[in-house]
Amino acid sequence: MEDHVEIRAGEEAQPPAPPKDGGAAPGEKPEGASGAKVVDRRRRYGEDGGAAQAEAAEAPRTVPTYVEQLERKVAVAEEKLKEHVERLNKESADFRARQERELERRTLEARKRVVSAFLPIAEDLGRAVAAASAPAAGDAAEGLIEGVRLIQGRFSQELAAQGVVPIAAVGERFDPSLHEALMTKEVTDPSLDGVVVEELGQGYRLGDEVIRPSRVAVGKLRAGEAAPGS
Template identity: 30%
Template sequence: MGIESEKDLSESKKDKHHHKLSEQIEKLTAEKDEVFAKLQRVSADYMNYQKRSARQISESVAYEKEWVIKSLLPVLDNFEHSLCGAEKIEDAESLRKAVKMIYDQFLAVLKNHGIEQISSVGGKFDPVCHEAMMNRSEPDKEDCVILDEFQKGYRLGEKVLRPARVIVNKLPVPASEPALEQNPPDEQNDTDGQPKADEPENGD
């Protein structure tokens, strides 16, 4: 009787232990399924974010292109009007004024987009935004001053889109003066620089 009771007690403990392990396994399985479901949702959200970001970037680029093109259309219209009216213009000054007006309008459009011309003539040469095409020497101006401009440069904010091609003033380097040669001391002079008197001969 005692042996059977111990056996039943041992089996009961095993059953409880197995039941406890089963509960832990079920709990871990449920947690695993929950974590896996969250990972699937995060992965799906990230994929949707990537698609949405790519679409937004594409739409933004298309919008910027559209904005730039629309801002240039009035300039193109003025060119067309000037060409149509060129036959009626009798003097060159009127034509020059018309072209200058379109040129100023185009610069204004570029400025609205953050693009500006690089200042050159009269300023100091800067290798970041200037490209020296040749040197010229004008003594009445400072060294490394820009004298003339072949082609204008442009910058977008702090970024140089195209450096200005310029002529730079280059003054000649002055030749160094030769050192003055010191004459050797005249043996006929005394320490005061006066000629030595003839020494009397012995016996006089």
Template identity: 30%
Template structure:
């Protein structure tokens, strides 16, 4: 073999060694990347499991809140009028006593005074709870937000055309909300 051939062979051997080293290094890097990927995948899976657990707990907590709120609302609806009824019980007792005294006495003036007292007591209790009558006079303008036109009659005078002529039934508001519209007759 000539010196050239020996040099070429040495170069080839060095090249093969370098290639082998490079492949070995690449294999190690790939193995490290696989280990890193596996580590990051398990970390991601752990985070995902943790998030799922939090989600499930949050949904359960919300469902419990919804049920509790619905139950509280039903309890409130059942006892909403308790305060009003407690306030009306003395009026009911007074009405019972008035009825008993009407059977026993023939004095009309005394019965009227007793009924008047009971009526004022009832009116006072309802006003305390926010019930107010809608004040309407003949000749007032018709307002569809407060009044319900039952019928129209020929206006007694030219001034009452399109205006309220008579009130059939009082209207009421409860804390500024109309709970019964006033039934009125309008002049045509």
């Protein structure tokens, strides 16, 4: 706002006369004097006046916007932290599962090695029982036969307690995952073609793992005979 001085019409502006002895002080009109009347219409604002209020009203309100930005950043950071924690939990669970599977595998392998060392003994006992049971052995071998049978039965019980079970062979259709074919035998019955007809060595299984396949003879249909389903 521009400061201005208004001079009323019909009056001539004159400089203020210097004070005389006994005269009026500066800014006061002496008695009987004529001259211009000065009116000061400048607006004055105090330190807490309208100008400061106008500037405050025109200033942008940045505080709420800044707080909102901080809140958005915090929300994004929390979401990232949540995803990171979930990923760590999943990785930890997967690691524990892998460790458990590896431990089970190693335990099974150790049990297989231990059990495999006893299998020849079980077979030898079986052969001894078979030899002693032959008619030529006579009554003198009856006590030996009974003792060997007891040992064989006890040994089989110990194997079963460890989860070792014999693999069924004779009468079963040949399965390369369970049986090892050492020979074939000619058969005339079409139903025996491809079937285990003789067990030459007992096979054993520990759980779902085959420790040793059964060694078997597999039936083979004689040439000229009708195959099953033909």
